Amino acid sequence: MAKRIPQQFEYFLVLDFEATCDDGKKIHPQEIIEFPVLKVNAKTYEVDSQFHHFVKPKHNPKLTDFCMKLTTITQEEVDAGKPFPVVFEEFDKWIQEDVGLNSKFLFVTCGDWDLKTMLPSQCDLENYQVPVYCKTWLNIKKSYAVMTGEYVKGMMPMINGLNLVHIGCLHRGLDDCRNIANILRALADQGCKFLPTMAID
Ligand code: AMP
Ligand code: MG
Numbered sequence: 001m002a003k004r005i006p007q008q009f010e011y012f013l014v015l016d017f018e019a020t021c022d023d024g025k026k027i028h029p030q031e032i033i034e035f036p037v038l039k040v041n042a043k044t045y046e047v048d049s050q051f052h053h054f055v056k057p058k059h060n061p062k063l064t065d066f067c068m069k070l071t072t073i074t075q076e077e078v079d080a081g082k083p084f085p086v087v088f089e090e091f092d093k094w095i096q097e098d099v100g101l102n103s104k105f106l107f108v109t110c111g112d113w114d115l116k117t118m119l120p121s122q123c124d125l126e127n128y129q130v131p132v133y134c135k136t137w138l139n140i141k142k143s144y145a146v147m148t149g150e151y152v153k154g155m156m157p158m159i160n161g162l163n164l165v166h167i168g169c170l171h172r173g174l175d176d177c178r179n180i181a182n183i184l185r186a187l188a189d190q191g192c193k194f195l196p197t198m199a200i201d
């Protein structure tokens with residue numbers, strides 16, 4: 001805590017998609033099934049607000065056993081979910097009303113897959129443009145590498161390396177967001193400065 005420094009942002013938007021998948025083979029097209037975002041206050045590192053919806057996949061509505069086991073997401077949860085366009089419109093509304101397009105925010109993800117690969121391909125499927133505000137983010141693994149000298153593959157090495165307690169289920173989106181937010185806070189407590197690591201056209 002003592003080492004925390006002022007950041008250029010008012011909020012960090014911690015995002016972690018879960019998507020349709022199978023063991024060892026690719027699912028085409030891959031679709032988002034869980035869409036969680038935590039709005040983390042960049043001064044207190046508390047969660048001020050959250051966006052969370054399950055998404056009903058259109059092309060492969062039946063989840064594989066592998067996917068349900070990996071993510072702990074049930075068939076009932078996605079069946080009760082809304083189609084992506086509906087969830088995405090609600091997300092845009094949440095950004096405008098709960099975050100504010102004029103406020104300074106930075107998306108934070110674990111890796112680049114969420115905003116570099118998954119969101120653009122999901123938007124392509126539905127003929128949506130990726131909003132400009134989703135085109136810049138921070139890969140928390142890069143912040144961890146700057147602070148420790150080690151670039152890790154997944155989230156667990158950061159949890160362990162920072163002596164944090166893992167909460168919830170690994171590969172469940174909202175739980176992954178909560179753990180990424182804890183990593184973000186722990187790095188902030190070591191004096192880490194958070195800046196964008198990737199931007200797409
Ligand atoms: P994660 O945020 O690490 O939970 O992963 C996001 C998505 O990547 C998951 O919802 C899966 O679609 C896919 N994924 C993650 N790990 C695996 C794996 N071991 N095998 C297949 N797909 C995976
Ligand atoms: Mg992830």
Ligand code: MG
Nearest residue numbers: 016171173176
């Ligand atoms: Mg995840």
